[in-house]
Amino acid sequence: MHEVGRGHIQAGPGPGSSRSASGGRGVSTPLETAGRLLQATALPGDIRLADPTLPGFTAVDYHRIACHLIFRCRRCGTCCTTGDPIKLRQEDLVQIARHLKIPVNRAARKLTVTLPGSGQNKPVLGFKKVRPCKFYDPVARGCKIYSVRPWSCRIFPFLGIYGSEDQVLVHRSCPGSVEAMEVLTAALEEVRSSPDYAPTTDPQVVMAARRWFNDQLGSL
Numbered sequence: 188m189h190e191v192g193r194g195h196i197q198a199g200p201g202p203g204s205s206r207s208a209s210g211g212r213g214v215s216t217p218l219e220t221a222g223r224l225l226q227a228t229a230l231p232g233d234i235r236l237a238d239p240t241l242p243g244f245t246a247v248d249y250h251r252i253a254c255h256l257i258f259r260c261r262r263c264g265t266c267c268t269t270g271d272p273i274k275l276r277q278e279d280l281v282q283i284a285r286h287l288k289i290p291v292n293r294a295a296r297k298l299t300v301t302l303p304g305s306g307q308n309k310p311v312l313g314f315k316k317v318r319p320c321k322f323y324d325p326v327a328r329g330c331k332i333y334s335v336r337p338w339s340c341r342i343f344p345f346l347g348i349y350g351s352e353d354q355v356l357v358h359r360s361c362p363g364s365v366e367a368m369e370v371l372t373a374a375l376e377e378v379r380s381s382p383d384y385a386p387t388t389d390p391q392v393v394m395a396a397r398r399w400f401n402d403q404l405g406s407l
C-alpha cells in the first residue's frame with residue numbers, strides 16, 4: 188500500500204494548522220520562498236564545497252523544501268485516517284511517552300509494532316493503531332499529541348530522504364499538497380516576470396539562499 192504521511196493538524200479549537208500553528212517555523216511568503224528558491228538553485232550544486240556546513244541538497248530537494256514552507260494543512264484528516272504505516276523513531280516514542288506520562292517501555296508495548304522489513308539491529312517502529320491513527324481526534328479534526336507527533340508526521344507531505352527523488356511528489360489525496368505546488372508555481376512565475384528580476388550568478392547569493400532554506404528546515 189502506498190505510504191501516506193501525516194501532517195500538521197492540531198486538535199483543539201485553534202486556527203487551522205498553518206505553518207505558524209505547527210510549532211514555531213518562521214513565516215515566509217510564497218514570493219520570498221520563490222525568490223530564495225531561484226537563488227538557491229541558480230548554480231550547480233557543487234558550489235556547496237565552498238561551505239561544507241551546507242547539506243548536499245539537490246535542486247529538487249530545494250523545491251520540496253520550498254513547497255513544504257508554503258504548505259498549509261487543510262485539515263481534511265485524510266492522512267491521519269488513512270496513513271499506514273505511521274512510522275516513528277525511538278526519539279519520537281520517548282517524547283510521546285513523556286507527554287503521556289508513562290514509561291517508555293510501556294508506551295512501546297501499548298502503542299507500537301515493529302514494521303516488516305526492519306533490520307535486526309535497527310527495528311523500524313510504527314503505531315499499532317492506524318486507519319485512523321489512535322491519536323486522531325475526529326471531532327476537532329486534529330492530532331491529540333500534536334506537540335510530540337512523530338517526525339514522519341512533521342515532514343509530510345513534501346519532505347523525506349533528501350536526494351532520493353528526482354521530482355517533487357504531490358500527494359493528490361492531500362489538498363494542501365496540491366495547493367502548495369500551485370502557489371509555488373505561480374509565485375515562481377511572478378518573480379521571474381518581475382521587471383526587477385535578474386538571475387543571479389553570484390555564489391555568495393546562492394549560498395546565502397541555501398543557508399536560508401537550511402535555517403528554515405532547522406526550525407521545523
Ligand code: SF4
Nearest residue numbers: 193267320323330340
Ligand atoms: S500522530 Fe496520528 S493524529 Fe497525529 S499527526 Fe500523526 S497520524 Fe495524525
Ligand code: SF4
Nearest residue numbers: 194260261264266361
Ligand atoms: S491530507 Fe494534507 S491537508 Fe489533509 S489533513 Fe493531511 S496534511 Fe492536512
